[in-house]
Amino acid sequence: MIEHLFITIGDYFIFLRKVFSKPDKWSVFFKKLVFEMDAMGIGSMLIVSIVSIGIGSVITTQTAMQIESSWVPTWTVGFITRTSIVMEVCPTIISLLLVGNLGSRITAEIGSMRVTEQIDALEVMGINSASHLVLPKIVATLIVNPVLIIFSILFALVGSYFTVAITGCVSTYDFLDGLTSFFRVYDVVYAIVKTFIFGFVMSSVASFYGYKIDGGALELGMANTQGIVVSSFIILILNVLVTQIML
Amino acid sequence: MIVLNNISKYFGDKQVLFDINTMFEEGKVNLIIGRSGSGKTVLMKCLVGLLSPEEGVVLYNNRDFHHMGAAEQHLLRAEMGMVFQGSALFDSMTIQENVGFPLDMFTEMSDNEKLDRVNFCLERVDLHNVNKLYPAELSGGMKKRAAIARAIACNPKYLFCDEPNSGLDPKTSLVIDELITDITHEFGITTVVNTHDLNSVITIGETISFIYEGHLAWRGNKDNVLTSDSKELNDFIYAQPLTQRIRQSL
Numbered sequence: 401m402i403e404h405l406f407i408t409i410g411d412y413f414i415f416l417r418k419v420f421s422k423p424d425k426w427s428v429f430f431k432k433l434v435f436e437m438d439a440m441g442i443g444s445m446l447i448v449s450i451v452s453i454g455i456g457s458v459i460t461t462q463t464a465m466q467i468e469s470s471w472v473p474t475w476t477v478g479f480i481t482r483t484s485i486v487m488e489v490c491p492t493i494i495s496l497l498l499v500g501n502l503g504s505r506i507t508a509e510i511g512s513m514r515v516t517e518q519i520d521a522l523e524v525m526g527i528n529s530a531s532h533l534v535l536p537k538i539v540a541t542l543i544v545n546p547v548l549i550i551f552s553i554l555f556a557l558v559g560s561y562f563t564v565a566i567t568g569c570v571s572t573y574d575f576l577d578g579l580t581s582f583f584r585v586y587d588v589v590y591a592i593v594k595t596f597i598f599g600f601v602m603s604s605v606a607s608f609y610g611y612k613i614d615g616g617a618l619e620l621g622m623a624n625t626q627g628i629v630v631s632s633f634i635i636l637i638l639n640v641l642v643t644q645i646m647l
Numbered sequence: 648m649i650v651l652n653n654i655s656k657y658f659g660d661k662q663v664l665f666d667i668n669t670m671f672e673e674g675k676v677n678l679i680i681g682r683s684g685s686g687k688t689v690l691m692k693c694l695v696g697l698l699s700p701e702e703g704v705v706l707y708n709n710r711d712f713h714h715m716g717a718a719e720q721h722l723l724r725a726e727m728g729m730v731f732q733g734s735a736l737f738d739s740m741t742i743q744e745n746v747g748f749p750l751d752m753f754t755e756m757s758d759n760e761k762l763d764r765v766n767f768c769l770e771r772v773d774l775h776n777v778n779k780l781y782p783a784e785l786s787g788g789m790k791k792r793a794a795i796a797r798a799i800a801c802n803p804k805y806l807f808c809d810e811p812n813s814g815l816d817p818k819t820s821l822v823i824d825e826l827i828t829d830i831t832h833e834f835g836i837t838t839v840v841n842t843h844d845l846n847s848v849i850t851i852g853e854t855i856s857f858i859y860e861g862h863l864a865w866r867g868n869k870d871n872v873l874t875s876d877s878k879e880l881n882d883f884i885y886a887q888p889l890t891q892r893i894r895q896s897l
Contacts, residue, residue, distance in 0.1 A: 424752055425751070425752055427751075428751055428752060512738075513737075513738075516733055516735060516738075517731045517732070517733055517735040518735050518736075518737055518738070520697055520731065520735065521729065521731060521735040521737075523696075523697060524695050524696070524697065524724065524727060524729045524807075525724060525725075525727075525749055525752065525753075526720070526721045526723075526724030526725055526727075527752060
């Protein structure tokens with residue numbers, strides 16, 4: 401078990417070394433990068449926006465319910481909602497959502513290429529298949545993930561505002577007052593650093609599990625599950641570490 | 648010419664190739680034949696560098712493939728084309744993009760030059776009006792022909808075909824065999840074909856290496872394959888009732 405873990409970690413870093421080598425042709429790399437950014441960014445926007453609006457709405461309602469006391473000023477609902485959304489909920493929860501969405505897509509795509517010998521075809525041509533297939537995906541994720549999370553934060557804040565406006569749990573004036581109080585740019589920097597790290601983990605781990613498949617459809621399904629579970633686990637551990645380091 | 652000297656391959660403790668010595672001649676269709684699981688595909692993977700043999704050398708015109716530098720190996724790989732058993736066309740690309748892919752990667756041709764070359768290769772394998780189609784929209788035989796078109800796009804010196812007739816009907820198999828032979832002779836390519844298709848064996852095999860349980864059990868050509876005195880080869884060739892009848896008539 402422990403031996404297998406160390407072998408897998410070793411294989412992962414050998415894989416990364418192969419991925420981070422100079423692309424065989426830059427023009428092909430940039431073409432693939434644009435394609436991946438489009439597929440990942442535009443393709444995930446709808447699900448990210450729907451989930452974010454829902455998250456924003458629920459956080460606001462629950463926060464308002466918890467601090468229903470005359471001793472606590474009502475603007476704190478907006479303040480707590482914003483802080484939760486910016487610092488934790490959107491960067492972490494949406495990243496975990498993207499692991500299921502983008503990560504499984506990456507594992508399935510690369511894994512099916514392995515199973516159908518398309519990766520072998522690249523290798524026979526003398527192309528570094530890991531770099532050719534995976535590098536554009538990792539770079540695209542590093543660019544797209546922070547953008548998606550920023551949009552997610554905006555959608556969540558919009559969702560929370562409309563919840564306040566519709567339910568009247570606190571006045572919109574107090575809510576906006578709390579939302580804009582004690583704002584620190586560092587909170588956003590912290591959120592973006594997290595999403596950057598989570599994006600790298602998601603795309604590289606998902607690619608690794610797809611790339612190393614040996615077998616057929618059954619192994620492809622197993623690799624997909626493993627990719628999602630391992631990425632999520634690493635993201636949760638790194639979330640704790642990054643929070644301890646940065647806050 | 649490709650020469651194999653003392654090739655042995657292991658997977659863990661299990662040895663799958665035993666001291667293989669054979670050669671594949673320039674400008675000819677060279678077959679590797681044998682039963683399923685005999686080691687043909689492993690041998691071909693050792694030939695093209697997808698696997699490394701534990702013992703022995705693979706010589707391309709006296710150049711040791713597995714022990715040359717990365718840059719030299721890269722150049723040699725650019726001279727190879729390969730047709731895989733399942734065609735291995737890239738699903739996300741159209742046929743035009745598939746055939747043009749090696750040109751994108753290895754040449755500095757303009758878009759028009761690439762399109763001309765792609766159309767030439769597709770015409771050569773008798774595929775028409777498929778440029779904008781995706782591999783999933785083609786039949787098995789058309790996929791194989793598209794894979795051959797991709798393999799010859801960069802004018803390879805060496806063409807490798809792994810079970811090119813698997814899953815095809817007898818008539819389409821004949822077309823593929825004929826195409827491989829014509830292309831080999833027309834462009835002077837050293838072609839190596841992995842097959843267990845008996846029709847291919849007796850019609851296109853200018854040299855034949857018979858692999859039996861990981862050993863090279865016989866070497867010859869299409870003219871003497873039916874009259875060999877190798878028991879293992881005869882068991883393979885005359886396994887079916889149809890071929891047994893042919894044997895009786897010989």
